[in-house]
């Protein structure tokens with residue numbers, strides 16, 4: 001099945017509320033557990049960058065797990081950033097800098113980061129090199145890079161089955177977005193080629209029937 005683009009930014013307020021209030025406990029917790037194995041230092045006190053942070057759930061989890069870290073978290077959707085600012089514990093927000101800006105045009109506060117992570121941004125981008133080139137630009141030797149995204153199923157029928165399997169109890173708007181996201185996602189082979197083109201040394205691992213996890217250290 002060919003990739004079918006979805007709207008890049010999630011700016012519709014109902015869509016943002018549905019996304020922000022959805023039950024992402026398992027995938028987001030899985031992401032953080034994998035990221036923790038990769039960081040492997042509870043006292044990590046570096047600077048983190050969350051690309052396409054949405055309503056901030058992963059940044060929030062990262063800030064809680066690494067109490068000495070500071071995070072710049074960027075999203076091109078104002079309603080997403082507003083949701084994060086209005087819902088996340090103000091004490092955590094002392095270390096969380098939410099930035100409204102579309103990538104790659106936004107100027108980031110740091111020239112490089114100790115860790116860069118991104119969950120579910122890649123499939124939103126018409127041009128995937130926006131993510132990979134930005135990661136390269138914001139890395140220094142030793143920067144840890146952790147990315148998770150959806151994988152495109154082989155058919156629309158399979159995409160519908162995945163929606164029924166994992167989002168049947170979610171609001172219709174979220175089911176629609178999940179379906180569109182599956183159709184917009186990349187295959188393992190496409191991601192492999194993107195990384196080779198970008199010369200980014202990331203390991204690629206399929207971690208579920210719908211998720212790919214990429215990790216590595218910049219050189």
Ligand SMILES: C[S@@+](CC[C@H](N)C(=O)[O-])C[C@H]1O[C@@H](n2cnc3c(N)ncnc32)[C@H](O)[C@@H]1O
Pocket residue numbers: 008009010011051052053054055056057058074075076077080101102103104118119120121124125
């Ligand atoms: C599926 S959400 C993921 C949000 C968050 N990372 C999470 O895991 O909950 C994808 C987010 O990427 C944002 N996005 C898409 N293209 C973007 C771009 N070029 N620059 C910044 N944000 C972008 C969307 O607005 C949306 O909030």
